[in-house]
Amino acid sequence: MWLLFLCALCFVLVVGAALFIRKTLLKDSIFSEDSLRPPAPLVTDEKQRDAVLKKGFRRDHIPADLDAVVIGSGLGGLSAAAVLAKAGKRVLVLEQHDQAGGCCHTFQNQGFEFDVGIHYVGQLHENSLLRVALEQITEGQLQFVRLEEQFDTVLLGRGSERRAFHIHAGKEEMRESLRRQFPNDTLAVDQLMRLMKVQNTARHTPLLACLKMMPLWLVRFLMRTKLLGRISCVFGLASSSHSHLMAKLTQNKDLTALSSYFFYGAPPRDSSFLINALFLHHYKRGAYYPRGGASEFAFHIIPVIQKAGGAVLVRAPVQRVLVNKEGTTYGVTVRKGQEEVEVIAPVVISDAGIFNTFQKFLPEEIQIKPEIQSLLGLVRHGMGSFLVFVGLDGSKEELGIVSTNFWMYKHNDLDQLMEHYSSLSREEVVGNIPMVFLTFPSAKDPTSSIRQPGKSCMTLLTMAKYEWFEEWKNTKLNKRGPEYEDLKMSMARELLDWALEIFPQLRDKIVFMDAATPLSNMHYLGASCGEMYGAEHNVARFSPDVVAKIRPQTPVKGLYLTGQDVFCNRMAGALHGGLLCASALLSPKIYIDLLQLKKKLKRKTARKKA
Structure with a gap:
């Protein structure tokens, strides 16, 4: 059996390599x-x-x-x-x-x-x-600033029930910091990190790109013969629901939430475990800002x-x-x-x-x-985004702001949060926003104090359904009427109040605030339904068949x-x-x-x- 498998695999690789070489070689590297x-x-x-x-x-x-x-x-x-x-x-x-x-x-x-x-x-x-x-592609001109080792803080719950978890960069520190924060779930942390490890995901992830470069007949052959799964586990991880796989590792909802806190519209049960794991792995060697x-x-x-x-x-x-x-x-x-x-x-x-x-x-x-x-x-349309832009009077040092990002959720069941949020009507949105991302761009870039001295900025982000704003899709920017402005700024104030729970010292330092809805993304970014991340990143999109097509x-x-x-x-x-x-x-x-x-x-x- 194994001999037959190896022979078939060698045949596929040789044929595929021959096709690539015959059709695609360039004389010299660019x-x-x-x-x-x-x-x-x-x-x-x-x-x-x-x-x-x-x-x-x-x-x-x-x-x-x-x-x-x-x-x-x-x-x-x-x-x-x-x-x-x-x-x-x-x-x-x-x-x-x-x-x-x-x-x-x-x-x-x-x-x-x-x-x-x-x-x-x-x-x-x-x-x-x-x-x-x-x-x-920049001839070496693009420079980056490395952020603090603790680049993200995840806050689950509000008020007295709020729990803070810290995400650290470092080949070993990310794992060790999670082990310290979840002393009763160290085995689950180790298993999560093992699945994130280079040999299991990051090094094998380029195989997903290979599916897009191989002839479709070759991909279908690998799928039909079930050779694809034997070549790498990455295809199985890509096709696995994040929530379902995490349920096999732990029953700790806080740890489960942390494993998928990079929210992009698809709830964990509908998103790919591989993609969420790769987001964590992406920052394992540090977070940077241009x-x-x-x-x-x-x-x-x-x-x-x-x-x-x-x-x-x-x-x-x-x-x-x-x-x-x-x-x-x-x-x-x-x-x-x-x-x-x-x-x-x-x-x-x-x-x-x-x-x-x-x-x-x-x-x-x-x-x-x-x-x-x-x-x-x-594919289907991804969820829209809602951003709030806040101008602050004062420098980073004067305001006590940091380069760390904050991801805040009302509680630790992200599937339930998103399911409820997506079911809301437009009239029910204000007062029920379940999540917010908070960041201070000016605190990350040391040139900001030179380019905008004495000023700082804060950005808040949450997800939003296009349907909540669709009524005004044919109106012009800045001329969408009082009802639209009231909805937009009511949502903005709700996010701001949440942010001020973490940074109350900023309340009297706000000199500017505006917000961008999915319609803003349509206007400025040409997004068809206000998406910031394009087509929805659900688990079905990362099945080998869809990836290849x-x-x-x-x-x-x-x-x-x-x-x-x-x-x-x-x-x-x-x-x-x-x-x-x-x-x-x-x-x-x-x-x-x-x-x-x-x-x-x-x-x-x-x-x-x-």
Whole structure:
């Protein structure tokens, strides 16, 4: 039996490797440590930054002889464009907002700067794959600040019932700190950490990406013969309900809540154990924040795109993907005033999400094709987000604020919390918000005190259903009427009151407050139903079959997907979506080259330390 299995496995791997090599090898790697430059001084001049981040769309700004056009300038779109640029391709990125960056953009109001989507990032330790990839697409210009070892605090319950749990970075400290906090459940902690360990999840997780690069017939063969599960346990973990698996490890609801406290819309019973475990693992080697703020991502990626003759243009709302009679894309149209401008390119890459791409941009006769509808049937809209932006009078030291993030829940049954919250009508929301994420961006970035002296900012985040705000979807920004404003600000005040339970000293220091609903995400980010994390990250989405089917290539020749909907949510997921998209267009050798460079740099560092 085992001999038959090994023979079959060898056959599959040999055939798959042969297909990859025959179809995809590039002559030389596009990645090199020689492409990095010493970090330049932080640019704070607004005119200089606007020249990069806010270059407007005009006919004479469209580069000639484009190789590709990208819809959306989130990290998925920018990373795909940058990798293509490093391969010598001329790429135009089109952004409907007035500045580039997507969830990585920042905005200013009354002298305060707020980020909207990048709150902290992990796996950026020296020579990590994520760090190497970011260094390559920014030429080494993007710098990060490491946060405190205790990067997160999780608060379960309110008032006298509130219990605080602390999450620490460190290869061993994360486990040891949890063991100290759960002395009667050390075995469960050890089992959780064992499942998170590199050999069981992190090293095997790239196999999920491999499913998106393998021929679909090969994936189906591996599934049908049940070889997939024997190759790695990662596929089983990806398909496992988080709550169901944790119930096998422990009956401690506090520990169960901590294992899935990174909330993104899907309750633990409906989410993948692997994804939740990877979020914890993501910060095991430390949490980081971009030096200079979240807009530094776009600010340093765009010049790499420009160097190859490409451009990133804003105020460029794409209206349609152009498809010829043969069913092949040949460009897009952009609304400019009262007219539509055609932008011609043989490849169209969409970072606008799977729903916008297939339901908004494609001609109706293509939207209704069975292969398109089949892909849409695999996913559903993620939950919307609700953010509160608070401006504070005073420095970090004067206010006593910290770089640690706070995740607060009314109690420790996250499944019950989310089920009840999702069932509420609009009239029932205020007074029943069950969770909030609290963070101080200005306390994380040491340049904030230079760029906005004497000012600090706080961001609060919870999830919100699009349906609660759908009535006002056709109204204009800042003109949605008193009922909308009352709902928005009542929710905002509820979140603020919760935050002030933790930081009461801030009550008299608030000089500015505003909120963003799912409709704000639709306006600024182009999110189809106000989602911040794209298509819902439920457990069904991470079954091998769905993982393999949702890939950069689409049923429309020349049209590709990138970003969170291709791989996973948050910054790292969007970046890997961009790498997968570039790999589909260039070669799967993209990943191999990154890994080889990572190993080379690691050996070089080891020699220096020896």
